[in-house]
Amino acid sequence: MLTKPKMLVVDNDVAILNKCSQLLLGKGFEVRTAQSSKGALQILGKYRREVDILLLSLELPGLGAMSIIEVLKKTKSRILVMAMSADCGEEAIEAIHAGAYDCIRKTFTIERFWTKMDRVVERFTLARQLEILKKQRLSILKKDSYDEDTVRAIMNAIPEGLIVTDHHERIVFYNSKAADLFGLQGDTALGLPIGETLKNADLVSFITESMNLSRSGHSFGHQKVGSVEIGGMMMRVLTNSIEGDNGKTIGSVSMLHDVSQKKTMDQLKGDLVSMVSHELKAPLSALLMQLSVVLDGLAGDITTKQKELLGKAKQRTKRMIALVNDLLDLRRIEEGKAVVEIEPLDLGEILHRSIDIMTLSSKDKNINFDVKIVENLPLLSGDRTGIEAVFVNLISNAIKYTSTGGQVQVELKKAGKDLRLKVVDNGIGIEKGDLDHIFDRFYRIKTEQTKSIGGSGLGLYIVKRVVDAHRGTISVESEVGKGTMFIVSLPLEK
Structure with missing residues (x-):
């Protein structure tokens, strides 16, 4: 049986530090504490293998919390980080993107504290169970002289579904829980491809992608985490590739947990x-x-x-x-x-209205709009609400990140079999390191220039999802200090 994860609580606020420690100790967790980032790094350096979950304040002075998260990331540590802050705002979003699991507000109630902590403990437990199962199953994949009946009994006692494949993505083992989930009888599925047997595209994709990443040179035991619906139940899936002593991928192991x-x-x-x-x-x-x-x-x-x-x-x-x-x-x-009601849409009319709305709301900035909309464009079959959200978000961003008196160019035309929207501004631009993340949910660019600019970090995420739902594409080019260009292409033929 797995032991409880060991905790490290880090906060310069002694009251919060003591409150968290007492709650954790009250449920039998082993707890270490530190009141500074320097103290935390010293503990992590000395007792790294004795810390499983780090409860970390984002408001530490000195080196700060992000330095600790970066150290854990660089050393590929398995320690899970639960951030703490006054409002779990922008700093928390930045921490989560850097590798933290979640964030707890420091004004938490006891019930809220345990709701958050139970989730991170569950994640720790699942990850450790998966590691143990991988080690146990590795010997069978390598045909070691391991007691097959003993291993099978252990695997069948696990309450989660378990599926093991070889390097050809054929099933070599599944426990009784997995058999129940997929309606498998006895050993009839052994040796068969996962695509034929599991009949669940999402799960097959998880397994295939994990193995492909491992084959392409990614780190050992690449893990893919997601959710799939199986038999009316929502299952959290953790899939890891398995490598042999020669470094080659020899299989995968997947655990399915009912959530x-x-x-x-x-x-x-x-x-x-x-x-x-x-x-x-x-x-x-x-x-x-x-x-x-x-x-x-x-x-x-x-x-x-x-x-x-x-x-x-x-x-x-x-x-x-x-x-x-x-x-x-x-x-x-x-x-x-993302697409609710498909109807013929006049994108020129929708774009004109979107620009009128945004022009009124930005009159204080005196933005110069250069609008070019080709007349008599063919109608696009799409969802009006979604398309309006795309136009408004892109134009709104161009206005927000352009200085007073700046220029925003908007162009809509037919390009081959697509209708193409181009939104260009001469604003502050986007750093290369941010370009890969701007379509992530809740992602916000954090610089001195953007501190005073409001936003939820959802706009471009919504734009990308709507464009994808219309089978379109969106691209971005940007140069810091010169501006940004977004291009959306929406196919006329579905």
């Missing part, structure tokens, strides 16, 4: 976010309109100071409306509704 209950909770959480977003949208829009009336002097004279404060309130309200819209779009996409 249906968690999926149900995520659904409830998503429904709540959607409901709250809908409820906020109308009053926020009304508030924005009322602020505009006051600022335009239609409700009477206001002082310069009042105008300044109301102007800030208006900008904050706009950001809240944009966030609500992004959350609603995200919810729709995650429900598989």
Whole structure:
């Protein structure tokens, strides 16, 4: 039986440090503590093998939390990092992209603390079980003189489904749980290709991609994690390739863990976010309109100071409306509704309206728009809401990241069998290191120039998902200090 993971809690706030330690000790976890990044690195250097989960404050002085995460990443450490911060905002998103598992707000309730910690402990347990199973099964794949009956009994006692393949992606072992999941009788599936036997494209893809990555020279035991639906149950899948002593891939091992209950909770959480977003949208829009009336002097004279404060309130309200819209779009996409209703669309008309909306909302920046829309373009079969989201997000980003008095060029034309949208700005540009991540969910570019620019980090993620759903493509070119160009191509023939 696996022992409980060993914890390291790092925070310069003694009250938070003690609270976390007491909660963990109360459930029997072994806990070490540090009050600085330097102290944490010393413990990790001395007791690396005795730390499994790191509960790390993102508000450490000195070297800071990110230096610790980077060290763990460079050394390919298996330690799981649970970040802590006051609001789990931009710093948390940056930490998660760097390798942290999740983030806990420091204002946590005890129930919320254990909800988060139980997840990271579960991830640790699954990963360690998988490592043990890989080692046990490796000897069988290499045809060692191992007691097959003993191994089979051990594997069948595991509550998770287990599937092992050889290097030809043929099944060499599955336990009783996996047999139940896929309706396999006895040993009838042994030696058969996974595509014929499992009949689940997502799972087959997980196994194939993991082995291909290993064959192409990636690190030993490349792991792919995802979720698939099997027999009405949502299963979390961890797939690892297995390498022999000569470094060649000789097979894979996959573990399937039932997370249906968690999926149900995520659904409830998503429904709540959607409901709250809908409820906020109308009053926020009304508030924005009322602020505009006051600022335009239609409700009477206001002082310069009042105008300044109301102007800030208006900008904050706009950001809240944009966030609500992004959350609603995200919810729709995650429900598989990136394309809801297909109809013939006049993209020129939609683009004109999108530009008009964005021009009104950005009049303070005095952006010069250069718009070229070819007339009499063929209609595109698509989802109006999704296409509008693509146009508005790309134009909004061009405006946000372009200085006052800058220029935004928008072009829509037919290119071969596609309709092609080009949005070009002469703004601050994007670093090469960020270009690979700008379509990730919640990813935000963090520089001195972007600190004051609001956003949820969802806009380009939504754009990419909608474009993909229309079987289109999106590309980006950028140069720091000179600007950025996005090109979206949408096929006229589906």
